[in-house]
Amino acid sequence: MEWKKLIPRPRSKFLLVECPSCGNAQIVFSHASRIVKCNVCGSDLAIPRGGKAQIRGKVVRVYG
Numbered sequence: 001m002e003w004k005k006l007i008p009r010p011r012s013k014f015l016l017v018e019c020p021s022c023g024n025a026q027i028v029f030s031h032a033s034r035i036v037k038c039n040v041c042g043s044d045l046a047i048p049r050g051g052k053a054q055i056r057g058k059v060v061r062v063y064g
Contacts, residue, residue: 016061017045025060029053 012031019026022041029036029046032053036046046053 010064012064014063015055015059016063017055017057018060019043019045020057027063028055030055 012029015028015030016025017028018024019038019041021043022038024038024040026036026039026045030052032046033048035044035048036053037043038045043056045057046055048054
């Protein structure tokens with residue numbers, strides 16, 4: 001038996017996103033349920049869309 005088929009794996013990940021306005025890198029959850037704002041300039045980095053969030057910046061790295 002293949003265990004990967006039997007054990008469900010999460011599809012969500014944490015993302016290191018670079019802000020398009022100021023260039024600050026910040027960790028964001030891929031399925032964010034609230035608007036995530038940049039800690040430096042306050043622009044929107046992730047907007048919830050019912051499942052996966054819409055990422056507004058450049059994804060630099062994926063964790064998980």
